[in-house]
Amino acid sequence: MALLQITEPGMSAAPHQHKLAVGIDLGTTNSLVATVRNGIAVVLSDENGRGLLPSIVHYKPDGGVDVGYAAQGAQATDPRNTIVSVKRFMGRGLKDVSHIESMPYDFLDAEGMVRLRTVAGVKSPVEVSADILRVLRVRAEASLGGDLVGAVITVPAYFDDAQRQATKDAAKLAGLNVLRLLNEPTAAAIAYGLDNASEGVYAVFDLGGGTFDISILKLSRGVFEVLATNGDAALGGDDFDQRVYCWILDDAKIRFPSIEDTRRLLLKAREAKEMLTSHDEAPIHAELGTGEQVDLTLKIETFADMTKTLISKTLGPTRKALRDAGLTVDDIKGVVMVGGATRMPQVQRAVAEYFRQEPLTNLDPEKVVALGAAMQANVLAGNRAGADDWLLLDVIPLSLGLETMGGLTEKVIPRNSTIPIAKAQEFTTFKDGQTAMSFHVVQGERELIADCRSLAKFELRGIPPMVAGAARIRVTFQVDADGLLAVSAREMTSGVEASISVKPSYGLSDDEIAGMLKESIEHVGDDVQARNLREQQVEAQRLVEAVEAALAADGRLLRAGERADIDEEIASLRKRIAGSDHRAIKAGIDSLNAATQDFAARRMDQGIKRALTGQKIVEFKI
Amino acid sequence: MTVTLTERAAKHVANFIAKRGKGVGVRIGVKTSGCSGMSYKLEFADEAAPEDLVFESHGVKVLVDPKSLPYVDGTELDFAREGLNEGFKFNNPNVKDQCGCGESFNV
Numbered sequence: 001m002a003l004l005q006i007t008e009p010g011m012s013a014a015p016h017q018h019k020l021a022v023g024i025d026l027g028t029t030n031s032l033v034a035t036v037r038n039g040i041a042v043v044l045s046d047e048n049g050r051g052l053l054p055s056i057v058h059y060k061p062d063g064g065v066d067v068g069y070a071a072q073g074a075q076a077t078d079p080r081n082t083i084v085s086v087k088r089f090m091g092r093g094l095k096d097v098s099h100i101e102s103m104p105y106d107f108l109d110a111e112g113m114v115r116l117r118t119v120a121g122v123k124s125p126v127e128v129s130a131d132i133l134r135v136l137r138v139r140a141e142a143s144l145g146g147d148l149v150g151a152v153i154t155v156p157a158y159f160d161d162a163q164r165q166a167t168k169d170a171a172k173l174a175g176l177n178v179l180r181l182l183n184e185p186t187a188a189a190i191a192y193g194l195d196n197a198s199e200g201v202y203a204v205f206d207l208g209g210g211t212f213d214i215s216i217l218k219l220s221r222g223v224f225e226v227l228a229t230n231g232d233a234a235l236g237g238d239d240f241d242q243r244v245y246c247w248i249l250d251d252a253k254i255r256f257p258s259i260e261d262t263r264r265l266l267l268k269a270r271e272a273k274e275m276l277t278s279h280d281e282a283p284i285h286a287e288l289g290t291g292e293q294v295d296l297t298l299k300i301e302t303f304a305d306m307t308k309t310l311i312s313k314t315l316g317p318t319r320k321a322l323r324d325a326g327l328t329v330d331d332i333k334g335v336v337m338v339g340g341a342t343r344m345p346q347v348q349r350a351v352a353e354y355f356r357q358e359p360l361t362n363l364d365p366e367k368v369v370a371l372g373a374a375m376q377a378n379v380l381a382g383n384r385a386g387a388d389d390w391l392l393l394d395v396i397p398l399s400l401g402l403e404t405m406g407g408l409t410e411k412v413i414p415r416n417s418t419i420p421i422a423k424a425q426e427f428t429t430f431k432d433g434q435t436a437m438s439f440h441v442v443q444g445e446r447e448l449i450a451d452c453r454s455l456a457k458f459e460l461r462g463i464p465p466m467v468a469g470a471a472r473i474r475v476t477f478q479v480d481a482d483g484l485l486a487v488s489a490r491e492m493t494s495g496v497e498a499s500i501s502v503k504p505s506y507g508l509s510d511d512e513i514a515g516m517l518k519e520s521i522e523h524v525g526d527d528v529q530a531r532n533l534r535e536q537q538v539e540a541q542r543l544v545e546a547v548e549a550a551l552a553a554d555g556r557l558l559r560a561g562e563r564a565d566i567d568e569e570i571a572s573l574r575k576r577i578a579g580s581d582h583r584a585i586k587a588g589i590d591s592l593n594a595a596t597q598d599f600a601a602r603r604m605d606q607g608i609k610r611a612l613t614g615q616k617i618v619e620f621k622i
Numbered sequence: 623m624t625v626t627l628t629e630r631a632a633k634h635v636a637n638f639i640a641k642r643g644k645g646v647g648v649r650i651g652v653k654t655s656g657c658s659g660m661s662y663k664l665e666f667a668d669e670a671a672p673e674d675l676v677f678e679s680h681g682v683k684v685l686v687d688p689k690s691l692p693y694v695d696g697t698e699l700d701f702a703r704e705g706l707n708e709g710f711k712f713n714n715p716n717v718k719d720q721c722g723c724g725e726s727f728n729v
Contacts, residue, residue, distance in 0.1 A: 003709025038638040143706040
């Protein structure tokens with residue numbers, strides 16, 4: 001006899017037609033799966049009643065795989081084959097991973113994404129994540145008594161295309177149909193917003209195991225809008241463990257810990273940190289592989305002191321997010337705390353001080369993201385009546401644009417635009433008779449291409465030959481609800497078309513993502529300078545080419561003296577193009593323009609004369 | 623003529639309604655569909671329709687529309703756990719045969 005759940009009025013499913021959908025929080029430290037059951041979002045537990053699944057995967061020599069608590073023990077005994085915090089490697093190259101020296105893995109720098117050599121073979125972070133997701137899928141299917149129609153999987157708001165794509169790939173590999181990727185803070189807001197039906201502007205402060213995200217969200221009449229997001233893709237609870245670990249090494253005078261000891265002491269460091277949430281001091285006992293005893297006591301003051309800089313690192317992005325949203329601390333109606341690390345009293349205190357109000361903690365900060373994702377999955381699977389349907393708006397974290405002549409960025413979709421979104425812009429050809437155009441899609445805030453992130457390149461061929469500037473090429477940028485980009489270009493007169501789905505070019509470093517925004521603010525002055533210079537250089541180059549073409553065609557219209565003057569002007573402008581003074585180039589352009597004015601007039605006359613020669617006056621309609 | 627909830631089922635229904643924040647009770651009914659002719663309807667009830675029959679069981683209202691009643695008369699709704707799965711179970715004396723999983727049935 002099947003077990004039934006109570007549904008919303010009018011939403012009873014036909015037999016065998018239950019639309020089972022789950023929300024999954026694929027976390028750095030812990031992962032969870034939740035669903036909406038009998039109208040309520042609940043986290044699904046394993047057979048021991050534990051909701052959290054530690055994001056740990058242990059590969060065994062016999063090809064077996066342990067995930068979660070079963071793999072936890074192997075951290076100390078078999079660290080090389082026990083992968084923790086794999087989320088940090090998703091869509092990342094070797095050079096982008098911080099603290100690599102203290103990681104016990106056998107890394108392999110592969111094309112795009114780092115690989116890990118284990119006893120069970122070489123594993124990509126996507127495969128390791130898929131192993132975690134598979135356990136959650138099996139748990140969900142056992143708990144719900146049927147196959148899942150799909151899952152909503154959460155990702156940090158700061159995840160770029162490469163990381164989002166890697167997450168989707170992992171889900172597919174685990175046999176999950178991804179209904180949507182959802183930003184973690186947005187999921188938290190869903191959990192809070194719907195449960196408490198509050199309206200206003202909220203900040204979501206998410207300090208997880210490996211990532212920090214701050215989001216400014218506006219909730220009104222059931223509509224969620226993300227006003228701004230910011231964060232640090234390389235800051236989280238793990239860093240607090242790392243600090244304590246370094247303190248242990250320092251205090252116990254351990255010079256070169258073995259891989260096993262490193263793992264053991266990191267575990268001890270985490271335990272001490274967690275204990276300090278409710279105690280004033282935490283004892284740290286450990287026996288090292290050498291038989292050496294570690295026996296220390298970590299006082300809360302010492303801990304607060306050594307992690308002060310980590311906490312203050314959260315406030316920079318917080319300030320920026322508020323500024324991006326055009327808001328001040330006074331506009332924030334509430335602060336939602338997400339992530340296990342926000343249980344630390346020091347974090348809560350710092351947040352309360354900054355926002356001048358106590359943060360909301362009435363939902364479990366470790367479960368809130370999964371619960372929100374489950375609610376979203378429930379809606380997307382069609383298990384809610386239409387009347388109280390709600391819309392979800394999300395934003396892209398960095399502007400998307402194209403490279404234009406001279407290595408400049410033309411932004412097509414500005415950052416913080418709500419998605420899904422489509423925007424089109426028209427471009428034209430630079431040279432006479434140009435029949436192809438190459439498009440370089442970039443992401444970033446800076447004015448120069450070199451400072452932005454390259455996403456993709458493609459070419460549009462078969463443009464009919466026309467004079468420079470006559471072709472109309474419409475470029476459309478489309479970002480879907482998952483934040484993934486498709487770009488197409490179409491020449492309007494001939495209809496030739498080319499398009500590309502942005503294949504993630506894996507490997508943007510953590511620092512880069514966080515740093516890109518910072519740089520764009522710091523370099524506003526430089527960038528304006530650089531843009532001015534490049535614009536003038538491009539303009540000057542265009543003019544020189546045009547004049548030279550005209551000289552080649554109609555040079556005989558000039559007297560020797562005039563010709564020499566123009567040649568001199570061209571030479572002078574060429575010299576200035578090579579320099580870096582945009583004003584000098586502008587002056588050179590004006591001067592060459594002036595010097596060629598008569599020449600241009602004569603060419604025009606000649607053109608008219610040529611057109612009129614041999615024509616009878618009556619043949620002209622005036 | 624009666625439809626009842628076990629005490630355990632009633633406790634869960636009351637709990638779900640409280641968390642949901644609205645609802646007068648639970649609606650039980652049948653729909654004609656499925657591989658064995660009929661299937662159950664189990665929904666939150668936001669309001670009682672005038673023709674509804676209302677039973678009360680351990681403090682929880684059970685609403686049944688008159689057309690469904692003959693098929694579910696005498697049913698006891700229980701809450702059960704099977705492995706990781708949990709949910710409501712219909713103990714319906716009218717059922718003659720049902721499909722393998724019991725989601726649809728015949729009277």
